[in-house]
Amino acid sequence: MxxxxxxxxxxxxxxxxxxxxxxxxxxxxxxxxxxxxxxxxxxxxxxxxxxxxxxxxxxxxxxxxxxxxxxxxxxxxxxxxxxxxxxxxxxxxxxxxxxxxxxxxxxxxxxxxxxxxxxxxxxxxxxxxxxxxxxxxxxxxxxxxxxxxxxxxxxxxxxxxxxxxxxxSVSMAAAAVRLAQRIFDSISEQHVLFIGAGEMIELCATHFAAQNPKSLTIANRTLERGETLAHRLGGQAIRLAQLPEQLAQFDIVISCTASSLPIIGLGLVERALKARRRKPVFMVDLAVPRDIEPEVARLNDVFLYTVDDLGAVVQTGLExxxxxxxxxxxxxxxxxxxxxxxxxxxxLVPVIRGLHEQSEAIRLHELERARRLLAKGEDVDSVLEALSRGLSAKFLHGPQQALHQAQGEERARLAGLLPQLFRTRRR
Structure with missing residues (x-):
């Protein structure tokens, strides 16, 4: 096998x-x-x-x-x-x-x-x-x-x-989790939003899902793709167009899309903070170009980290x-x-098993022969002598035949190997 x-x-x-x-x-x-x-x-x-x-x-x-x-x-x-x-x-x-x-x-x-x-x-x-x-x-x-x-x-x-x-911390996702844990006592009590459905978001979502957040949501332009990822992680999906109405629900926001322009602007975050009554928000922008307007970092109740910020955290664990x-x-x-x-x-198990079966067959054959001779009244010592000679001859027959049939290097190899195979420990 x-x-x-x-x-x-x-x-x-x-x-x-x-x-x-x-x-x-x-x-x-x-x-x-x-x-x-x-x-x-x-x-x-x-x-x-x-x-x-x-x-x-x-x-x-x-x-x-x-x-x-x-x-x-x-x-x-x-x-x-x-x-x-x-x-x-x-x-x-x-x-x-x-x-x-x-x-x-x-x-x-x-x-x-x-x-x-x-x-x-x-x-x-x-x-x-x-x-x-x-x-x-x-x-x-x-x-x-x-x-x-x-x-x-x-x-x-x-x-x-x-x-x-x-x-x-050995990845952007791990670093994001570490940073979030500095802000919130427990991620398990937070609502987490992921914007995008690419490989980086998949990685981050997997890492955050391991912390058992109160809810996990994927926002993506294509709802079907977002639903596929959300289903695997036990979350839900929304369309990207629903962000203005729903952003205020989330305590943690991770974004990574291929958009050439920011998706989340300063005004949108200000309105969300007002609805949240100044409850803090942790945001991570892993996109290049950025998904979140850099001015958002100036807001008092927002903790915004970029891909460069997380890179610095990752480097601390490099050594x-x-x-x-x-x-x-x-x-x-x-x-x-x-x-x-x-x-x-x-x-080697089948080989060893085969050797045991073969030796057992030889032993039983010679033993039965000896019993027949004893039953006929033959001398015990003579029977034992014949038994021992018969066993030796049958055990040596195969190796001797292999040695005689071999030639050249194979014969030399067998000649060196056979004495090792039949070596017994002296007592």
């Missing part, structure tokens, strides 16, 4: 494609079963049971499998395309395929938050655990994936407890981040090698 991870994420595919490849939570169990059936149909030995697990989040869709496929990457890519009714040619350029230790290393890095949009973010570990539970319930886990994921979770725990990978990443990567590499050693040992 071989391990493989195939998928795409925020670094290899746009959100428009990631959305098409995403699995809804209630689809995952069925998809795992479908993947196993697909792999079975494409395996040279259709009796070999494939294992499969699917991880699907807003930033990635990945399938992990243990297989006996002749062309596993192609099979996995075609399965994903077929299941979502996409063209394989449309999907394949965005996929990464990681076999064996690459799959293990990738799983370890994902669970540890090293492959996330937000470096060190903890949500992905919970999402991966949910994916494994669903795969297990669907019958997708066997000895290989079960062992890999158990070690994955152990590595993630080790990375998070022995490094500071998640202790510092700690680099040290933590290096330490985490070292831990992961050590644990990958340990797992691959287990995998190599696992591959």
């Amino acid at each position: 071989q391990l493989l991870a195939v998928g795409l994420n925020h670094t290899t595919a746009p959100v428009s494609l990631r959305e098409q490849l995403a699995f809804a939570p209630d689809q995952v169990g069925h998809a795992v079963q479908a993947a196993r059936s697909w792999f079975a149909r494409h395996a040279p030995d259709q009796s070999a049971a494939s294992e499969a697990a699917i991880l699907s989040t807003c930033n990635r869709t990945e399938i992990y499998c243990a297989h006996a496929l002749a062309n596993p990457v192609d099979a996995a890519a075609h399965f994903l395309a077929d299941y979502h009714k996409l063209q394989h040619s449309q999907l394949r350029p965005h996929l990464y395929a990681l076999p064996q230790d690459g799959a293990v290393r990738h799983a370890f890095r994902v669970a540890s938050g090293l492959d996330s949009m937000v470096l060190g973010e903890p949500q992905i570990l919970g999402q991966m655990k949910d994916a494994v539970r669903q795969a297990d319930a669907a019958g997708g886990l066997g000895a290989y994936l079960h062992q890999m994921f158990q070690r994955t979770f152990a590595v993630a725990k080790e990375v998070r407890t022995t490094t500071e990978i998640g202790a510092h 700690h981040r680099q040290a933590a990443v290096a330490q985490a990567e070292a831990i992961i590499e050590t644990r990958v090698q340990s797992f691959m050693h287990w995998l190599d040992d696992r591959a």
Whole structure:
């Protein structure tokens, strides 16, 4: 059996494609079963049971499998395309395929938050655990994936407890959350508005959603796109045109659009503050050019931060981040090698089992022969002598035959190896 991870994420595919490849939570169990059936149909030995697990989040869709496929990457890519009714040619350029230790290393890095949009973010570990539970319930886990994921979770725990990978602001989104927490006692008591529905807003919204705000709203020119993102995050969507009437409802406003002109002007914010009775507003403008008129920062009850302001916050954790990443990567590499050693040992199990079965058959055959001789009244010492000679001859027959049939370098290799195989410890 071989391990493989195939998928795409925020670094290899746009959100428009990631959305098409995403699995809804209630689809995952069925998809795992479908993947196993697909792999079975494409395996040279259709009796070999494939294992499969699917991880699907807003930033990635990945399938992990243990297989006996002749062309596993192609099979996995075609399965994903077929299941979502996409063209394989449309999907394949965005996929990464990681076999064996690459799959293990990738799983370890994902669970540890090293492959996330937000470096060190903890949500992905919970999402991966949910994916494994669903795969297990669907019958997708066997000895290989079960062992890999158990070690994955152990590595993630080790990375998070022995490094500071998640202790510092490492992205604009994380920095925005940190700044908001300085102004409000608890984000869980605030109403949050996100203007736009692009990748940066998706990242920020994911980060703020983890803080369980009182409400989360996406305002976008295209309502359908805003609703798609809001649905994934448990929020609601409004049209951008509704901002003048609704801006006063929100305590936190994060904006990032591609508009060439400001969307939120000084007058609009002044009217919102009046309606709020001077209750403070935290605003973050991540757009370049800016979405919020810079004059808004002069208002007493507005805390406005630009992308440059957040960049300064991110930089404060740079040194700690680099040290933590290096330490985490070292831990992961050590644990990958340990797992691959287990995998190599696992591959020997059928060989060892076969040797035991063969030796047991020889033993039983010689034992039955000895019992027949004893039943005939043969001398006990003679029977035991014949038993021991028979066992020795049969155990040595195979190695001697292999040595006689071998030639050249193979014979020399066997000649050096056989004494080691038959070496016994003296007492």
